[in-house]
Amino acid sequence: MRERIVAGNWKMNTTPAEGAALLSGVAALKNEVRDCVTLVVAPPFTHLSQIVEAAQGTGIRVSSQNCAAEAKGAYTGEVSAQMIASLGVEFTILGHSERREYYGETSETLNKKMAQAYANGLAPIYCVGEKLDEREAGSHFDVVKAQIEEVVFNLTAEQYGKLVIAYEPVWAIGTGKTATSEEAARVCGVIRKAIREEFGLEAAEEVRIQYGGSMNPGNVKELMAQRNIDGGLIGGASLKAADFSQVVLYDN
Numbered sequence: 001m002r003e004r005i006v007a008g009n010w011k012m013n014t015t016p017a018e019g020a021a022l023l024s025g026v027a028a029l030k031n032e033v034r035d036c037v038t039l040v041v042a043p044p045f046t047h048l049s050q051i052v053e054a055a056q057g058t059g060i061r062v063s064s065q066n067c068a069a070e071a072k073g074a075y076t077g078e079v080s081a082q083m084i085a086s087l088g089v090e091f092t093i094l095g096h097s098e099r100r101e102y103y104g105e106t107s108e109t110l111n112k113k114m115a116q117a118y119a120n121g122l123a124p125i126y127c128v129g130e131k132l133d134e135r136e137a138g139s140h141f142d143v144v145k146a147q148i149e150e151v152v153f154n155l156t157a158e159q160y161g162k163l164v165i166a167y168e169p170v171w172a173i174g175t176g177k178t179a180t181s182e183e184a185a186r187v188c189g190v191i192r193k194a195i196r197e198e199f200g201l202e203a204a205e206e207v208r209i210q211y212g213g214s215m216n217p218g219n220v221k222e223l224m225a226q227r228n229i230d231g232g233l234i235g236g237a238s239l240k241a242a243d244f245s246q247v248v249l250y251d252n
C-alpha cells in the first residue's frame with residue numbers, strides 16, 4: 001500500500017513571516033493526518049531554514065522548489081543541493097513545467113540536478129506533463145513517456161526507491177481547469193507502466209505518483225479515488241492553510 005504524499009508548492013509566494021503563518025496553519029492538522037500521509041511544504045529558498053525549524057515535531061517535511069545542476073562554484077544566483085540539504089530539507093521539486101518553460105530546463109539539465117539531489121540525500125519530486133498543444137495533438141502519452149525515459153531511466157534501482165513523480169498537465173496549472181480524474185489516471189497509468197517495463201513490477205507498484213494542476217478541496221476526492229494517483233502537488237490551494245488542510249483531509 002503506497003502512502004499518500006501531498007505537497008504544497010508555494011512557488012514565488014509568501015514572505016518569511018507569511019510562510020511561518022501558513023506553516024503554523026498547516027501544522028494545526030498534524031495529529032489527524034500524521035500517520036497516513038506524507039505531508040510536504042515547498043517554500044521559497046529565502047525561508048527554507050526558518051520553515052524547517054518551525055516544522056520540527058509537526059511531522060511536516062520540507063522541500064525546495066529547485067536545486068542547482070552543479071555542485072559548487074561560480075554560478076551566481078544558484079543554490080546547491082548541498083546547501084539545501086544542510087538545512088534539514090528532505091525533498092526537492094525538479095523539472096517543474098515553469099522551470100522547463102521559463103528557464104529552459106531540459107532533460108540534460110535535469111539529469112545533472114537529479115545527480116546533485118541524490119548525492120546530497122534529497123529525494124526528488126520529479127515533474128512531468130504535456131502542454132495544451134501536445135494534448136490537442138494527441139501526443140501527451142509520448143511527451144510524458146519521453147520525460148520519464150530521458151531522466152528517470154538513468155537512475156539506479158537504489159536511487160529510484162526515493163523518487164516521487166508528479167504528473168502535472170501544463171494546461172491545468174493555475175488555470176482552474178483540471179484534467180478529469182480519468183484523464184489524469186490514464187497518464188499516471190502510462191507512467192507506472194513505463195516504470196514497470198524498466199524497473200520491474202515491484203518498483204512500479206511502490207513509486208508514488210502525484211497529480212498536480214488546479215487540485216483543490218472540490219476535486220481532490222475524485223482525483224484521489226483513482227488507483228494510480230497517490231497524492232497531489234498543490235500550487236494555489238496550498239497558499240491558504242484551510243484549503244490545503246481540506247485537500248489533505250479529503251476523506252475525513
Ligand code: 13P
Nearest residue numbers: 009173174213214235236
Ligand atoms: P496549481 O495548483 O496552482 O494549479 O499549481 C499546480 C502546480 O504547479 C504545483 O506544482
